[in-house]
Amino acid sequence: MASGHKVSEGILLGIGNPLLDISVYGDADLLARYGLEENNAVLATPEQHELFHEIVEKYNPTYVAGGATQNSIRVAQWLLQTPKATTFFGSVGNDKFRHILEQVAQKVGVNVRYQVCEGEDTGRCAAIIIGENRSLITELGAAKKLCVDYVRQPENWAYVEKARFFYEGGFLLSVSPEVVLTIARHSSAARKTLVMNLHATFLCKYFADPSLGLMEHIDVLFGNSDEAREFAKEAGFGTQDVKEIALKTSLLHKVNADRHRIIVITQGKDATIVATEGRVEEIPVKPVDPSIIVDTNGCGDAFVGGFLAQLVQDKPLSECLRCGTYAAREVIRHFGCQFPQYPDFV
Numbered sequence: 001m002a003s004g005h006k007v008s009e010g011i012l013l014g015i016g017n018p019l020l021d022i023s024v025y026g027d028a029d030l031l032a033r034y035g036l037e038e039n040n041a042v043l044a045t046p047e048q049h050e051l052f053h054e055i056v057e058k059y060n061p062t063y064v065a066g067g068a069t070q071n072s073i074r075v076a077q078w079l080l081q082t083p084k085a086t087t088f089f090g091s092v093g094n095d096k097f098r099h100i101l102e103q104v105a106q107k108v109g110v111n112v113r114y115q116v117c118e119g120e121d122t123g124r125c126a127a128i129i130i131g132e133n134r135s136l137i138t139e140l141g142a143a144k145k146l147c148v149d150y151v152r153q154p155e156n157w158a159y160v161e162k163a164r165f166f167y168e169g170g171f172l173l174s175v176s177p178e179v180v181l182t183i184a185r186h187s188s189a190a191r192k193t194l195v196m197n198l199h200a201t202f203l204c205k206y207f208a209d210p211s212l213g214l215m216e217h218i219d220v221l222f223g224n225s226d227e228a229r230e231f232a233k234e235a236g237f238g239t240q241d242v243k244e245i246a247l248k249t250s251l252l253h254k255v256n257a258d259r260h261r262i263i264v265i266t267q268g269k270d271a272t273i274v275a276t277e278g279r280v281e282e283i284p285v286k287p288v289d290p291s292i293i294v295d296t297n298g299c300g301d302a303f304v305g306g307f308l309a310q311l312v313q314d315k316p317l318s319e320c321l322r323c324g325t326y327a328a329r330e331v332i333r334h335f336g337c338q339f340p341q342y343p344d345f346v
Helices: 028-033 050-058 068-080 096-108 141-145 148-152 154-162 170-174 177-189 201-208 225-235 242-250 299-311 317-331
Strands: 012-015 019-025 040-043 062-066 086-093 111-117 123-130 133-139 165-169 193-197 220-224 262-267 270-276 279-283
Touching (some): 012 177, 028 123, 050 123, 062 096, 068 086, 068 096, 068 193, 086 096, 086 141, 111 154, 123 141, 148 154, 148 177, 177 193, 201 225, 220 225, 225 242, 225 262, 225 270, 242 262, 242 279, 262 299, 270 317, 299 317
Parallel strands (some): 012 086, 019 123, 040 133, 086 111, 220 262
Antiparallel strands (some): 019 062, 123 133, 262 270
C-alpha cells in the first residue's frame, strides 16, 4: 500500500474545473487548422468549437473523466487508500457526463461535492496527442459557474474547515478568482498549506497580479518551463533562466513567512527544477521506455497527485518528488489520467 500512516478523512481539499476528457491521436494539420500548439493548453474560442465535433466524428476518441485538478485529487486519493481522505469542489451540468465524472471520482474514494447547474453542459477538454506531446483545448461549460456562495454554504464550508491542505488549479482563476482567493486567505489565516499550479501560460498574469495578491498565500507552486518563463515576464523578473526564475519566485513575499515556499518546475524529459529555502537544485528525470507510453495527457496531473499524497503525510520533499514520479509513470501507461486498482509505491 502507498501509506502506512493514518490519514484523516478530508485532510486534502481540491477545487477546480471538472471536465470530460476527449483524447485523440492527432496531427500537425489538425492543430494548424484550429490555431493550436503542441504541449499547450487554451480555452476554446467560438471559432474553435467545431473541433470538438470533428474529433468525435473522425478521430476515434477515448472518453476519460478529467479536469487537471480533479485528476490530481483522484491520484492522491488512490495513493492514500483512505476513503474520503480527499474532497473535491467543482461545477457541472445536470447531464450524463456529470454522472460519469462523479462515479469515476467516487470509485477511488474521493468525496465529490459538485455544484450542479441546470441548463448548462458539463465541461469538456479535447486532448490531441502527437507523439509524446499533447495539446489541450477546453470548453468550460458549467465549470465556469462555480461561485463562492456555494463554497460558503455551511455544509460545504465544513469541509474547508476540516482540510489541512488545499490544492487549487490555476485554471480556476479565469472563471472563479473569488473562490480561489477565499480559500487562499483562509489557508493563510488558519496556517494551513496551499498548493497551486500555474497550469497554462495564459493564466500566469493572475499569479503575477499584485492587486490579487495571490502569490503571498501559496506554499507550494507547480508549473512547467514555458509557464515559468511567462510568469517571470509578467512579474518583471528580467530573466528567462528557469533556475533563476524558480529561486526568485520562491523568495517572493509570503504571509506565513516562517514556512518556506516550494517551487517545482517540470521540463519534460529534462531535469525538474526545485527551489526552496534560498536554494535551487536540478532533479534528474529517469528516462521512460517509449514502448510503455500510451498517453502523456494526465502525466503532469499525476505527478502533482503523487506529490500531494506524501505532502499531506508530512513526508520529506524528496519523498514527495519520488512519489510524484512514480504516479506519473503509472498514468503514462494508460489513456488519460487512469491507473491500476491499487498502488505499489513503497
